[in-house]
Amino acid sequence: MRILIIEDENPAANRLIKLLKPYFPDAEIIGNLDTITSTVDWLETYPHPDLLFCDIQLADGNSFEIFKKVKLSTPVIFTTAYDQYAIQAFQVNAVDYLLKPIDPKDLERAVAKFKSQQLKSGIDLGMIKELLEPKAQTFKSRFLVKYGEKIQSIPVDQISFFYSEERITFLQTHEGKKYVIDQTLEQTEQQLDPKEFFRINRKYLCSLASVDEIFTYSNSRLKITLNHCEDKDILISREKVQEFKSWLDQ
Structure with missing residues (x-):
């Protein structure tokens, strides 16, 4: 699993990585993107991550610009010191909206919500695959x-x-x-x-x-x-x- 963190404050990014480790011990966490430009370049170069943590106010503008430039289906958990962007956030695949400083209990809730959505998605895909693929019938030998x-x-x-x-x-x-x-x-x-x-x-x-x-x-x-x-x-x-x-x- 790959998690991308978009955050222009290094202490906040490092703290978030530390908080995430117990929930995703085997995940690859990428946490060095701090601008709209660098994020767009990264998303256009590499495969999209499985989960995205995104601050809203970045060094070169509002992070919603990223979603206008790159088509993403990746679930997003927004992290911000401002609460006025909540409605806009849930228009771009938002799983949750966390206010800084991030409360570990709020993060735990957001992660649980993400995992629940992934589980449901996996079951649905499995059911669809089972319905579409012909079953290999076995006969007595x-x-x-x-x-x-x-x-x-x-x-x-x-x-x-x-x-x-x-x-x-x-x-x-x-x-x-x-x-x-x-x-x-x-x-x-x-x-x-x-x-x-x-x-x-x-x-x-x-x-x-x-x-x-x-x-x-x-x-x-x-x-x-x-x-x-x-x-x-x-x-x-x-x-x-x-x-x-x-x-x-x-």
Whole structure:
């Protein structure tokens, strides 16, 4: 974090730096600017700071001239011996307006207000970013199955298809081995990459590699056979035909 102090009185600038250290122990505090000209030059040369402390009466004029010459979105805490500029101060990103000599309690309040605003801003930006960026969805890479007294982990790329029979869901590998899995076909479908697996009908969820043959069938339906599958009458409804063809053609 970088904090810039604009102050034409060295003792006041040094005291402010000392007061700020406990609140921003890791911050880079720049405190050697004391005129409108030097401040404008600095702001046009270097990246803008995260927080700005600014006296109003400087050696070469009123510091509000700085904000007329440089477009700033940096939060500002004004420090001044005069109270007549308060309204004008809050027109230029002012977080607070502190009267000299600065009361540590007033500074603590101003810093708390700044940190609160930064926190809210960070949350808002995070939410916006989360909404705008597509979430990277993760899919299962293996399924845990029980085989007799043994437990095995079957990689997804070894699975030919899933099917449901009498409310039990089965997993079948490319080698033709069958295993029971403890979840529904609907739950299984949500866990798999849709580029690799397709829900053919209420009974079958197949992998791309499992599709053996495809035939046209009555009423604009399709009939398919799956590798190592005993069921030779697997039908795809007319409503799902185009989706199935698109899946094959991706």
